[in-house]
Amino acid sequence: MVQSIVLSGVAVGCIYALIGITYNVMFSASRVFSFTAGTLGMLGGVLGSLFIARMGIPVALGFLFVLAAGAILGIVTEIVAVRPVLKSLDQHLYVLSTLALALIVQQFTAIEWGTEARPFPRLFDIARGGFDQQFWLPMLACAAVIVSLELLYRHTLVGRAFLAIAEDTFAARALGLPERSLRMASYALAGVIGALAGFAGGEMLLAFFGNAPLLTFYGFVPVALGGMGNNRGAVVAGLLLGLFQQTANFLVGGIFASVAVFTVFILVLLARPEGLAGSAFQRRV
């Protein structure tokens, strides 16, 4: 019993952490928190089920299609909801524009895909065991994303340019960095990570349009607790959140788990709006 709680807790925590990283990657490039982060996760599950289970596309190809779709939604977010309002002095506009886009995608999914949760296909044809693929897939995805981001930011020119933009947009632009392309690339990258989170966690979360607001909220909790733009903080906070939620679910039931998570979230935000771990200007990754 303990084993399954820990496994599912860590797995769910990995999904939250990945959505948190999605928020962070978009935030680093534009100082914008986008409501589409959870929507990307939802789409990862729904499109995976659509491509693989319903249309019968091979798993590997379907996986690539899902990631591509995530990248496209990321770029669309940048073009439609972020770029037009970035210059505006009115800080709240991006909240509304990304919310609108997230709702458009979510509602479209609800209408075209249906409002019921549908099963997500099993990706590998192996027997169910204790340490099942539905648990290790999100963990693997999370580890892969962390390692790749680390390599990207540390060892590639593009990654360094991302960091430069995140650190100081104006200075980066003055240096001649193509700020707009880098921002679009960041959004595409965020889209891939978000879709990957939903795809890897598809079996646990199912292909369900209602996952969008849930992931938008629970995926933001790690960001808020871990410090905005801080991916390490997001991973740690995401894992803790997942473990706490699953444990509380099992011990005292769902109501308490949700209320407790919400209360902790609000209290931490009120006490330390910059997050438990560090400041807004900490290095990313």
Place this chain on the structure above:
Amino acid sequence: MMDTSAAQLHSKRAHVLASTSTIGPALPFLVLLIVGVTLPLFGGGYWGVIATRACVYWVLVSGLNLVVGFAGQIAIGWVALLTLGAYTTSVLAAGNVAPPLSPYLALAIAAVVGAVFGLIIGLPALRLRTFYFAITTLGFATIVTQVALAWQSVTGGGVGVPGPIFPEPFSSLWGFYYFCFGLAALCTWMTANVASSRYGRALTAIRDAEVAAEASGISKPALLGTVFLFSGAVAAVAGGLFATLQSYITPDAFTLDLSILFFIAILIGGRGSILGPLLGTVLLTVLPEFAAPLVAWSTFLYAVLLLVIVLAIPGGIAEILDYKNRRPLESDRAIVPRPDVLARLFGPLTDAGALTLEQVVLSFGGVRAIDGLDLEIRSAQVHGLIGPNGSGKTTTLNVISGYYAPQRGEVRLNGAVLPVFARHRRAQMRIARTFQTPRIVGGASVLANVMIGGTIDGEATFAESLLSLPRHRRDENMLRDTAMLALAAVGLERLSAVRADRLQHSELRFTEIARALMLRPAFLLLDEPAAGLSAEEIGRLGALIQAIARAGTGVLLVEHHADLIFDVCHHITVLNLGRMLAAGSPAEIRSHREVVNAYLGG
């Protein structure tokens, strides 16, 4: 003498204008009232349900409008309060936990519960910025639905509970409609009262110009807290009515779609308007009924609408309806201050003594922005503060205003130490200020902007303003008269009815001064008031500043225009790198060798 009577005439005329123009804005509401009352004559039963629903929604949206439209807080999860109100009313009326209560009593209790939760959801808004607050309300909405689903013994879980049934005469379809319509009309009236009160203006100031709100003595926590209480209460009442209308409620009835509908109704209507969001609510409730195939797509379309509005018409319906403010303004309008009005505006000022800085030190990291500064601003004198960029002039203003806590030294008002960080309390001490970049509520009229400056002089409580009781009306008349005088003093009374975002830069600067004058300040801090003004305007500004000092106010003038400084100041302090380079009379400064070399370039 003649000028004074002219000012009197002007303010009288403003009165007349204001009283005749109250009919104009009220006209659409009267039309809606007549349509609403006579509705049963036109439509069949189904339209009664739709109309009732529109009324119920508006009861909630009217309160939410104060939060979103006026205070500018992005509360997207307000459906949580509808849910809470619906369940509280239904459960109490059905007697799931206690003996069944009368539906009216249950509704009243729901209002109290809603007010408390409105405050709880709202409190984070005091510390959290836009996105954080939005997501907090979203999280709350998610959790309330989960609790409703899981707490089976009380809420019936997925099976639900029956909604309360109101006794005769409100049990029939149209009877219940009139009940809801009455409440909707009441909410319209109450929120319109608040909107046109000092509370409504203070909310828009918090939304668009928070620092100016603080400088005018507006306490954000107290005001937002009150508004959240009110908004939560009406939302919960709407929930109770919603439960009756549905006749049976399950958690499924309270989707986020509803929240989005409420929120978008306000944005479509336009921020800072009552009529716009009212029309928006009616429109969004009724539209899907005209096109049945669209019902499934309605939330999708709302979302598209939201995106279009944000990107294309941020002003919403209210801006489209605001035809008055599309008439072009005269292009060659001059600002002609009338300093003689100041005596009437200020009345007898008591001598406030002096505002002093003693050995103030403030550093940011390793940079000493202010390094041991002494300063004394006496009443009825103009004290000039000059120095190159980065010499600590604005920082000094911000220390006096309480934005920074000095590491050493003190700011004293007449001997008593000023509390650090209690920024909105500066206004009570009659310390007013303007800002380097004018902080103005663009969507409000010039008059309303100036009236914000007098917020602390009103006496009516929020509840009195809701119900438009005599003290509220007296406040409004007093503030309007004072504001017209202040506008006359700075020379902008002809523009009083114009939307502030249509003014030129120089006019905004004088508007800010008028707003500061509303406090009848003992001390007035002006942060580069001449920046961006023409030479002629600078001359008039100088005369105005001198007149303000003659009326008894101590003025601290931070400026780059040396001519203005030497013309109007009694005493000048020159700063360099946070330290005092020189201090003395204009004549002494003009001949100070170091100052001339370093700064005046003589």
